[in-house]
Amino acid sequence: MMLPPGETMLLTLRLNGSIPARAGRELHQQRVQAQEAARAAATAEEAQAAHRRAEKRFFADFDALLDAAQVGGSYLEKERIAEAVAAELLLLEEQGLRVPCFVLSFNHLHVVLQQPVGHRFSLYKTVELLHQRTALQARRILRGQLPKEADFWHPGTHELPILDAAELSRLQAYLLGHAARLQLPPRYHEWPYQYAAVPGH
Secondary structure: OOOOOOEEEEEEEEEOOOOOHHHHHHHHHHHHHHHHHHHOOOOHHHHHHHHHHHHHHHHHHHHHHHHHOOOOOOHHHOHHHHHHHHHHHHHHHHOOOEEEEEEEOOOEEEEEEEEOOOOOOOHHHHHHHHHHHHHHHHHHHHOOOOOOOOOOEOOOOEEEEOOOHHHHHHHHHHHHOHHHHHOOOHHHHOOOOEEEOOOOO
């Protein structure tokens, strides 16, 4: 089964300060080394496959660091903030994007976006607006709990292209299995701020 024409991407947004600086630098260096090794492959096809493996490995390690929650806040646990972010994600569909899946954790968000060919906004602009709108709402809800000079989200986002429908299905299962995989308390197994679209809709 093929994905719809256009771009399908897994985006990860994380709260500012949610990864220890040293661990983040080490993970980035490992990614650079893996990408350099991929470029040294014998053929273009092998290089592409090695690059893809490196990016998926980076995502897994990056997600594990976020799940460990060693540093930073857990503002997405607050239901009013989670509701505001989830509402903004679903609003993207009214703007012509598709949102096949998303999951909010305590300190980060995973969302799959499908952007049709010729959509009026670039993916970069879409994420920029999402950052701005959700950060503004979160600050209003927190009412001074966040220092004025501090960002709510870490700048930018991590992006992982999704190549086919089978990969999308595996990814959805991974994201929606978050609570069970991490053995989180019962409230997270009934966490309402996760979503997967019905296939074919």
